Amino acid sequence: MCRVFRCAFLSLLISITLIQRLPAQENPEQTSQASTMTDSSKEILPQAGQTELEKKERLEKAIKYQKAKNVHYFVDQGYTILLLVLFLFLGISAFLRRQIERFTKKRFWVVAIYTLLFLILAFITGFPSSYYGFSLEHKYELSNQTFPQWLGEELKGLLVIGIIALISVEGIYQALKKAPRTWWIYVSVVFILFTVVLVNLAPVLIMPLFNKYTPLPQGELRDKLVSLSHKANVKVGDIFTMDMSKQTKTANAMFTGLGNTKRIVLGDNLTDQFTSDEVEVVIAHEMGHNLLHHIWTGILFSSVLAGIGFLIIHLTGLKIITRFKNRLKIENMADVAGLPLIFLIFIIFGIITMPFGPAFSRHMERQADKFALDITHNKEAFISAMNKLAYINLSDPNPSPIIEFLLYDHPPISKRIKFAEEYKF
Numbered sequence: 073m074c075r076v077f078r079c080a081f082l083s084l085l086i087s088i089t090l091i092q093r094l095p096a097q098e099n100p101e102q103t104s105q106a107s108t109m110t111d112s113s114k115e116i117l118p119q120a121g122q123t124e125l126e127k128k129e130r131l132e133k134a135i136k137y138q139k140a141k142n143v144h145y146f147v148d149q150g151y152t153i154l155l156l157v158l159f160l161f162l163g164i165s166a167f168l169r170r171q172i173e174r175f176t177k178k179r180f181w182v183v184a185i186y187t188l189l190f191l192i193l194a195f196i197t198g199f200p201s202s203y204y205g206f207s208l209e210h211k212y213e214l215s216n217q218t219f220p221q222w223l224g225e226e227l228k229g230l231l232v233i234g235i236i237a238l239i240s241v242e243g244i245y246q247a248l249k250k251a252p253r254t255w256w257i258y259v260s261v262v263f264i265l266f267t268v269v270l271v272n273l274a275p276v277l278i279m280p281l282f283n284k285y286t287p288l289p290q291g292e293l294r295d296k297l298v299s300l301s302h303k304a305n306v307k308v309g310d311i312f313t314m315d316m317s318k319q320t321k322t323a324n325a326m327f328t329g330l331g332n333t334k335r336i337v338l339g340d341n342l343t344d345q346f347t348s349d350e351v352e353v354v355i356a357h358e359m360g361h362n363l364l365h366h367i368w369t370g371i372l373f374s375s376v377l378a379g380i381g382f383l384i385i386h387l388t389g390l391k392i393i394t395r396f397k398n399r400l401k402i403e404n405m406a407d408v409a410g411l412p413l414i415f416l417i418f419i420i421f422g423i424i425t426m427p428f429g430p431a432f433s434r435h436m437e438r439q440a441d442k443f444a445l446d447i448t449h450n451k452e453a454f455i456s457a458m459n460k461l462a463y464i465n466l467s468d469p470n471p472s473p474i475i476e477f478l479l480y481d482h483p484p485i486s487k488r489i490k491f492a493e494e495y496k497f
């Protein structure tokens with residue numbers, strides 16, 4: 073999907089829906105406890121029938137994979153910033169707006185056409201990087217998608233983002249024109265409402281475009297979950313499985329939606345490979361997110377961050393436009409040719425505030441883990457589920473502390489395991 077747009081508004085939205093995932097990126101401890109680490113890293117990837125040599129190879133593969141992914145992430149950020157700077161400072165953005173104005177002077181249409189063309193350009197220029205991400209998944213045998221399937225989903229994603237972007241950008245430029253001094257307040261308030269609506273609609277409107285969701289069928293697992301839900305005092309009606317194996321070999325679960333669309337979703341890779349005790353612990357973790365209102369907390373967190381972001385755009389945008397008037401050829405903040413500048417400021421703000429999101433997420437994950445242990449009283453299943461996830465998802469057992477600090481939205485796996493081992497009921 074188009075990263076420029078995702079980086080700005082959508083990263084906030086997406087982070088809210090995805091923040092509640094079960095570990096996808098968990099990493100065993102990499103601290104100074106070297107001696108215990110050697111022991112625990114052997115335990116990290118135990119899979120039945122695996123020889124020591126196979127385990128070791130899997131571990132090396134995981135380290136390589138995560139390293140490549142992290143490098144890609146940072147290169148991609150730099151590349152996006154470079155493209156935005158060139159687009160603005162070579163006057164291409166203003167040129168594009170002038171060309172559109174040759175066909176229509178109507179402000180609404182100028183903003184709409186500019187937004188769509190910008191989105192398409194961003195998709196094309198970002199394609200090599202997206203494709204590299206896809207090929208990385210293949211190289212490490214994590215993907216189940218062919219190139220046409222992958223491309224189809226990318227284009228579908230572009231369409232969804234296009235619709236959301238059109239509405240958002242039109243709204244922002246209306247506010248910028250009508251209220252040049254207070255626009256950022258209006259935009260922040262609308263952003264919250266829009267986020268709430270999107271998080272509510274995503275599970276029924278957006279997510280089914282990419283995967284099939286089916287209620288968990290009757291059987292031993294469902295019976296177990298019913299009794300678990302009685303213990304946790306929550307409704308079990310909304311537990312779904314999704315055909316995640318359509319895209320990937322990795323396993324995951326999430327809690328998503330809001331209000332009447334709240335649900336726990338289990339990937340089929342997870343239900344296929346985990347024992348019912350392990351699945352139970354995973355669901356208990358997701359129930360924890362629900363009962364602890366983590367979606368609302370996530371929305372509140374993102375809203376505060378977005379509000380500050382909009383304020384910074386307000387404080388710096390016009391200054392940059394005036395300072396580089398001759399190069400940018402942008403008239404004022406209400407000129408849609410300044411859209412890449414808004415993204416640029418947002419992305420840089422995102423980089424500065426980068427550690428806050430993951431730190432906040434790690435805190436919520438720890439709370440959900442605690443809930444899962446309390447409700448299931450099953451440390452063994454918790455620990456084996458963690459180990460299995462690390463194994464299947466090729467998690468790096470020893471990431472650098474900086475990477476963990478900046479990117480990891482779940483506590484390292486060995487810390488989660490240690491937490492479970494030492495937990496007193």
Ligand SMILES: [Zn+2]
Nearest residue numbers: 092093094440
């Ligand atoms: Zn979680």
